Amino acid sequence: MVSSEEYFYYLRKAFKKNHIHGYMIDCKANRKTCIYSENRKWVVSEIRSGVAVSPKEYDLDDLWHACEDIIARLSRDEEHRKKTWMDWASPTNWAEKMDEPIAIRKLTQEEARKIVIAKRQGDHTGGSVETQETAEFSHILPIYLERVSEELCNSFDEDHQVIIGHDFGGAVWIQAVEVSASDKIFSEDIKEVGKEISINKTFFDRVLKSLFVKAFDPNMTENKNRYTYAFSEEGRYLTCFEEDILESNFFTYEQIEKVLDAIEDYVRDGAKRIEERIGGKDTIQLVTFAAHMRRLMAENPDLKLISVLS
Numbered sequence: 001m002v003s004s005e006e007y008f009y010y011l012r013k014a015f016k017k018n019h020i021h022g023y024m025i026d027c028k029a030n031r032k033t034c035i036y037s038e039n040r041k042w043v044v045s046e047i048r049s050g051v052a053v054s055p056k057e058y059d060l061d062d063l064w065h066a067c068e069d070i071i072a073r074l075s076r077d078e079e080h081r082k083k084t085w086m087d088w089a090s091p092t093n094w095a096e097k098m099d100e101p102i103a104i105r106k107l108t109q110e111e112a113r114k115i116v117i118a119k120r121q122g123d124h125t126g127g128s129v130e131t132q133e134t135a136e137f138s139h140i141l142p143i144y145l146e147r148v149s150e151e152l153c154n155s156f157d158e159d160h161q162v163i164i165g166h167d168f169g170g171a172v173w174i175q176a177v178e179v180s181a182s183d184k185i186f187s188e189d190i191k192e193v194g195k196e197i198s199i200n201k202t203f204f205d206r207v208l209k210s211l212f213v214k215a216f217d218p219n220m221t222e223n224k225n226r227y228t229y230a231f232s233e234e235g236r237y238l239t240c241f242e243e244d245i246l247e248s249n250f251f252t253y254e255q256i257e258k259v260l261d262a263i264e265d266y267v268r269d270g271a272k273r274i275e276e277r278i279g280g281k282d283t284i285q286l287v288t289f290a291a292h293m294r295r296l297m298a299e300n301p302d303l304k305l306i307s308v309l310s
Contacts, residue, residue, distance in 0.1 A: 004026070004037075004063055006092070007063050007064075007067055007092055008025050008026055008035075009168075010087075010088050010091045010092045011025060011035075011067055011070075011071075011088050011092075012025060012168045013087070013088075013091075013168075014071070014084050014085075014087035014088035015074070015084070015246075016168075016246065017084075017087050017187070018080065018083060018084045018087060018187055019186070019187035019228075019246050019247060020074045020075070020084060020246065021074075021230050021245045021246040021247075022074065022230065022231075022245075023035075023070065023074055024036075024047075028047050028052075029047060030047050030048065030049065030050060031047070031048065032046070032047055033045070033046045033047075033070060033073050033074055034046070034047055034070075035066055035067065035069075035070045037060070040060060041057040041058060041059065041060065042057070042058040042059070042060065042062070042063055042066040043055050043056070043057055043058075043066075044056050044058070044066050044069040044070045044073065046073075056069055064092075067088065067092075068085065071084050071085050071088060076229040083188075155167050155169070156169070156171075156200040156203070158281055159281065159284075161199060161200040161203040161282075161285040162197065162198075162199050162200075162203075162285050162288050162289045162292060163197070163198050164195055164196070164197060164198075164292060165195075165196060165198060166196050166198055167198040170200070170201040170202065171198045171199060171200060171201055171310070172198070172199045172201055172204040172243075172308060172309070172310040173196055173197070173198055173199075173307075173308075173309045173310070174196065174197040174198075174199065174293070174296075174306060174307065174308050174309075175192045175193070175194065175195070175196045175197070175296075175306070175307055175309075176192075176193045176194050176296060176297065176300040176303045176305070176306055176307075177190050177191060177192055177193060177248070177250070177303070177305050177306070177307040178190075178191040178193060178303060178305070179191075179222050179250065179305055182225060183225055184225060184227035184235075184237075185222065185225045185226050185227060186227060190248060190307065192307070193300055193303060194296065194299055194300050195296055195299065197289070197292050197293065197296065199289065201310060203282075203285065204310070207278060207282055207285075207286065208259075208263075208286075208289070209243075211259045211262050211263065212241065212249070212251070212259060212308060213241050214262075215251060215255045215256070215258050215259050216240075216241045216249060216251065216255075217251075217255065218239055218240055218241075220250065220252070222250040222305060223238070223249065223250050224237070225237070226238040226242075226247060226248070226250075228245060228247050230245040230246075230247065231245070243310045246309065246310075247309070248307040248308070248309050249307070249308045249309070250305050250306070250307060250308075251305065251306045251308060252304055252305060252306075253297050253303075253304060253305075253306065256293060256297065256306050260290050260293060260294065263286050263289070263290050264290065266278060266283070266286060267283055267286060267287060
């Protein structure tokens, strides 16, 4: 059986992809549905005022069913549960069979060349020294699944508040998106495209949040039609910049440019930075973010929307 970290890695990915909110993984948190270990058992429970409500226990070797339980509790309906379950179970089951996590390693040109030579010689001569040397590559061309266990979670520090990639910890995630026209926009209507930027949530709230809130347009069609079942069994439309639930806030490229222009004003204006208590390291991170953001938009010139999600 693979480690619990592996199970939870894919569980977090499935929850993010399906816009599931109100959970805590591998620990307890008030007003959250949690999965955590206690007294050598896995426990799935909602926590209210520090007290477990409707807890269910699972043996340590039965984490699979514990994960299924929390998925079922957090899904808004059966179709949503099945989709979330599949997004979690498919990679988790594969990892379980392989007993290691998965990452992609591209072959070098030399490795690929040896494979081709080995196959040709093997087909016509019945084998060769080079065929034996490259036997480990005989089943792959040109990409090989290699086993790794690295995962980004709270990888930020004071010198790296902004990164390219997805950090599952306390972060704000920014990515170019395509949004299907709909009177009610759900996660399945949002297609994420290209690279993702992760920003330390504390840094975002302290330095960047006010700029994004100022640029946010709640009357833009894509924002006005956002619909959620978060904290509402009947469902509701979202009316402002959201940060307490896992729902996208949409910005046009032009609105993002205004945010970046404001950032450049901060960087150039020392008096304003002192007034806003933006230090030297913060300034470097702002410059880093602006560079990443402009590169992200330049790499997706045919799109028009950016999602900001926390």
